[in-house]
Amino acid sequence: MITGEIRNRVDKIWETFWTGGITNPLTVIEQFTYLLFIKGLDETETTKEQEVEFLGIEHEGVFPKDKQHLRWNRFKQLGSAEEMYDVVSNEVFPFIKNLHGKEESAYSKYMGDATFLIPTPNMLAKIVDGIDNLPPTEDRDAQGDLYEYLLSKIATSGTNGQFRTPRHIIKMIVELMKPTPEDIIIDPAMGSAGFLVAASEYLRDNHSDMFLVQGLKEHYHNTMFYGNDMDRSMLRIGAMNMMLHGVDNPNIDYRDSLAEINKDKEQYTLVLANPPFKGSLDYESVSNGLLKIAMTKKTELLFLSLFIRILKPGGRAAVIVPEGVLFRDQKAYNTIRKEIIENHKLEAIISMPSGVFKPYAGVSTAILIFTKTGAGGTDNVWFYDMKAEGFTLDDQRSPIEQNDIPDIIQKFNNLEREKERTRNDQSFFVPLEELRENNYDLSINKYKDIDYEEIEYETPERILNKIDTYEQEIIQGLKKLKESVKGL
Known part of the structure; x- marks a missing residue:
């Protein structure tokens, strides 16, 4: 921060x-x-x-x-x-x-x-x-923090999720997905291009040898990064942001990703996004192809349908969704969850605490990670209950020591070791059959076992006796105080 x-x-x-x-x-x-x-x-x-x-x-x-x-x-x-x-x-x-x-x-x-x-x-x-007197642009973390702070001042930031995704959350998602030099990456609601910038930084830090291969270098600068937004000001900021971070020619377009004009289909290998999830759209303004998966006006569900459509088979997605997407018992919500679980490969649900997006919003969210297969593949879904992410969960968002992010990354990269965990742990697996039995509910609280500690309370009679004793002590104390005042 x-x-x-x-x-x-x-x-x-x-x-x-x-x-x-x-x-x-x-x-x-x-x-x-x-x-x-x-x-x-x-x-x-x-x-x-x-x-x-x-x-x-x-x-x-x-x-x-x-x-x-x-x-x-x-x-x-x-x-x-x-x-x-x-x-x-x-x-x-x-x-x-x-x-x-x-x-x-x-x-x-x-x-x-x-x-x-x-x-x-x-x-x-x-x-x-x-x-x-501000930090030099070579200080990438400082520049990212600076942009985040500037964007936090936008009055509408509370209703435009893509404007305010905290950088440490973006960085965690990118590190979970490990972009490769061959990936084709898109954020269909890019805002200031935070996810694309973080992905470009990850590749520079972890695959620097790609710049020695002409084809991969050209791909990085010209055909790897794609972003859409409906605000030309944010598109300008995003384009400058990408160029300052060393991407010469990102593919950034003024486009309503959910509209019929967006014809993208099976074009990308990685979706990284925190799409807007407030509000509804009229059916007339939504691409018919998206409504085939789930007939809905809800933007959070329409974006999930979009991600499925635009990914190539084998493509991956790591996206932030409002918590209601995980458990709401309505036809459209059930349909989209069933689609991802049964027809593709749902890999992980990481529930985040509600304060992550403060001071702009207190909404509870989760990270949903899946691979498009078109032929199923979900077997055991990994759940993680994030309780802390390095900052207080109030409006001040002050740094603290408690931080689950390193643990999330370490465990996600070693899922074989997670199989022995119980439902009392912070992370655990849930098998496909159990998800089916629960109507594809993806709320972690549906499956988590909570240990209740028995507390023995004193009897009412003993409590009343204590109160009586305290009252007598107070009366005696007041008498002594009055006597001392009279003596003055």
Whole structure:
């Protein structure tokens, strides 16, 4: 999570935007992100220059020789705020808008209508100075925390699940799924592209040799990452976020993933998502193909139908769902659970505590992991009751020692050892036959055994005698107190 010091710096920059007349949170984040992106380009360029100098090889930089004055470290040192404002607004911003070149690239598509809205030189100077004191973009965790904190300020974040998935939860899900260099990964409700960024980081950290293979390197930059969203501002932020994290050409589209216009079918090998799960849609606006699995207006169920449709056979999904999806006894809910369990391979249900999404929402959620087979395969489903994830479960979300995440990852990677666990443990298996008997209920409390500890209470007579004794002691104490007051 973001530290208090960095939080205070961000709040101060935010206040500069606010007092300068930019009060829409999403607009602030956009303008903030543009400048973070400009700073990140310069830092990345500096790192590459140092590397090629050490290796003694040629390097074609992002900034041509005649554009060196557009670098962050150059324009921030200009003599006056007016001079810096002129360079940033008239040269730097147009430069980053046209940076990618290819008209069909995600970056070019969503930067095309980007607008520089900082109104005055003094305001820009204050913001540049504030951003200059934030962590460098090479500090990936700090940058991720920074984005999460910025996005938490969006007024609508409580109703848009993809805006506010905590980074440590995203990272855990990615580590559970272990993306491979051959995967084709999608988040159909991508928001700021948090899942895609985390997957790209995992591959860089665990499969760095893929960048020595031309085909895999090209795949990473051009055909591995896909994301959809219906907010152009978030698409811009997501595109910049992916580029800052080293993905040259992510496939990011303005699209309602649930609508008929989305024709994707058996196209991806890995779905990572926390789709919106508040609200309903009219049948008319939903793809007919999704309604074939379960006739419903509920977005949380429609997205599950979508994941099944867009995955290739053998493709995997790790998605966050509201707890009601696991146990609600209604036809559409039962149908989608039965579909995943009987026609595909349900692998795990990880129940998360309700405070994970605070302070935005107190909804209880779970992570559902399955593989698309089209021919069944569910045998024993692994359940885990997450009780702590490293932060308090109140609105403050302060760091604490208790954290089940390392245990979840370790156990999921060694499921053979889980077979001996009992229903009293924090994790255990439930066989397919038992799920069938319980109408495909996937609530962990349906199967968990709870040990009740017998408590012996004192008899009412003894309790009353104690109360009487305490009362006499109080009366005696009051008498002594009155006598001492009279003597004064």
